[in-house]
Amino acid sequence: MDERERALDAAHRSANEFLVTLADRPVWPRASLEEMLDAFGGELPEHGTDPAAVIAEISERADPGLVAIPGGRFFGFVIGATHPAALAADWLVSAWDQNAGSSKLTPATVAMERVAGQWMLEVLGLPSSASVGFVTGGQLANFTCLSTARNAVLMRAGWDLAERGLRAAPPLRFVVGADRHGSIDRAARFLGIGRAEMIVVDSDDQGRMRAEALERALHESAGPLIVCLQAGEVHTGAFDDFSTLIPIARQHDAWVHIDGAFGLWAAASPSLRHLTNGIDQADSWATDAHKTLNVPYDCGMAIVRVPADSIAAFRTGGDYLIYSGLDPWDVTPELSRRARGVPAWAAMRSLGRTGIIALLDRLHQNAVAMAAGLRSVDGIEVLNDVDYTQVMFRLDTDDATRALGEAILADGTAAVTGAQWRGLATLRCSMSSWATTSDDIDRTVAAIRRLAAV
Numbered sequence: 001m002d003e004r005e006r007a008l009d010a011a012h013r014s015a016n017e018f019l020v021t022l023a024d025r026p027v028w029p030r031a032s033l034e035e036m037l038d039a040f041g042g043e044l045p046e047h048g049t050d051p052a053a054v055i056a057e058i059s060e061r062a063d064p065g066l067v068a069i070p071g072g073r074f075f076g077f078v079i080g081a082t083h084p085a086a087l088a089a090d091w092l093v094s095a096w097d098q099n100a101g102s103s104k105l106t107p108a109t110v111a112m113e114r115v116a117g118q119w120m121l122e123v124l125g126l127p128s129s130a131s132v133g134f135v136t137g138g139q140l141a142n143f144t145c146l147s148t149a150r151n152a153v154l155m156r157a158g159w160d161l162a163e164r165g166l167r168a169a170p171p172l173r174f175v176v177g178a179d180r181h182g183s184i185d186r187a188a189r190f191l192g193i194g195r196a197e198m199i200v201v202d203s204d205d206q207g208r209m210r211a212e213a214l215e216r217a218l219h220e221s222a223g224p225l226i227v228c229l230q231a232g233e234v235h236t237g238a239f240d241d242f243s244t245l246i247p248i249a250r251q252h253d254a255w256v257h258i259d260g261a262f263g264l265w266a267a268a269s270p271s272l273r274h275l276t277n278g279i280d281q282a283d284s285w286a287t288d289a290h291k292t293l294n295v296p297y298d299c300g301m302a303i304v305r306v307p308a309d310s311i312a313a314f315r316t317g318g319d320y321l322i323y324s325g326l327d328p329w330d331v332t333p334e335l336s337r338r339a340r341g342v343p344a345w346a347a348m349r350s351l352g353r354t355g356i357i358a359l360l361d362r363l364h365q366n367a368v369a370m371a372a373g374l375r376s377v378d379g380i381e382v383l384n385d386v387d388y389t390q391v392m393f394r395l396d397t398d399d400a401t402r403a404l405g406e407a408i409l410a411d412g413t414a415a416v417t418g419a420q421w422r423g424l425a426t427l428r429c430s431m432s433s434w435a436t437t438s439d440d441i442d443r444t445v446a447a448i449r450r451l452a453a454v
């Protein structure tokens with residue numbers, strides 16, 4: 001074997017070694033950042049090392065600092081595992097090293113990305129003519145959609161942003177819900193929309209925007225308008241009532257954007273689709289494949305109803321670039337990039353429509369089972385309606401809740417992460433992994449029962 005083959009062989013072996021330990025290794029990392037800095041630090045070596053030896057070194061040194069995200073008992077944040085077809089396809093992406101911005105340059109990967117986008121629009125019931133920009137994740141998908149929205153609503157108001165800039169532009173109304181994800185605020189910041197300029201609309205006990213509050217906010221203001229709604233609140237999993245809210249926004253000529261990083265996928269399942277009623281009426285949608293579709297990082301999608309709006313915001317100049325219709329670089333802020341559509345194509349090809357539905361239904365059933373198990377533990381209260389994939393719970397005091405959270409991570413059986421909800425300390429379980437079995441739920445509930453009793 002030559003140097004490259006030996007390196008790839010070493011990576012293959014250590015990847016498998018890691019993956020087979022997932023069932024039993026502690027979920028949370030055993031090593032701290034400082035220990036990992038010690039493990040990887042030191043002077044830049046003066047001389048080279050054989051690539052296979054480097055891979056062996058990485059595997060050995062990283063192991064105590066790795067978190068068992070692809071296993072069945074990581075429930076922190078909202079983080080998906082990796083489907084086998086998507087993982088293996090992602091290895092090919094690195095080996096092929098295609099620069100996936102241009103269809104002339106890299107037709108195979110651009111085709112897979114385009115088809116993956118079409119399949120996704122179909123399973124989610126979104127307009128098949130929409131543009132789908134593959135970006136690094138939900139944060140960049142929100143930014144990409146909102147950047148397109150800003151451009152379009154200003155253009156409708158007679159202001160060409162590309163030509164005249166933002167400084168003297170008509171003031172924009174940027175309307176958000178009280179329980180929006182933090183990435184909306186960050187996207188607004190990148191777009192020159194200040195925190196004090198955002199119009200924040202009240203939400204209900206599950207985090208859903210209140211319709212009468214939206215109506216009031218829109219009547220009390222004027223000017224080009226973007227309304228941000230949400231599919232899947234990160235604590236409760238709640239969905240805004242799109243079929244009520246979107247018509248209200250439409251009456252005021254709004255661009256309606258939906259942050260559906262993990263929630264948009266509910267539309268793929270006949271038993272969960274009711275949560276997303278009316279979702280297809282929006283102008284743009286942000287979602288992640290690396291969450292609910294279980295492809296590796298990084299893979300988010302920025303979906304825009306009218307492709308011409310994406311092109312107006314993002315098509316670049318430069319006479320050395322070759323244009324041919326709607327290329328990936330026409331609809332996102334990126335130029336050179338990874339062929340991140342390939343693992344998305346592989347996941348959908350391998351799962352098929354029924355597999356995608358089964359995945360969604362299982363994530364929901366796991367959430368229901370986890371909530372039932374937690375309710376059976378003395379002192380635990382489940383705080384949200386478990387309509388989708390999120391379960392939020394607490395003990396009777398903030399201190400006891402935080403202590404339980406720390407004890408769960410130290411125990412290592414499972415990982416859940418903490419949050420604040422309506423001023424209370426809580427713990428969150430997010431069901432986002434195809435790998436989670438009912439045995440994983442039972443082991444997790446048993447560990448929490450044991451730890452809550454001390």
Ligand SMILES: *Cc1c(COP(=O)(O)O)cnc(C)c1O
Binds near residue numbers: 078136137232262300
């Ligand atoms: C995770 C998440 C995001 C951000 O997505 P990234 O992929 O982490 O960039 C945005 N909105 C919601 C609702 C999320 O859950």
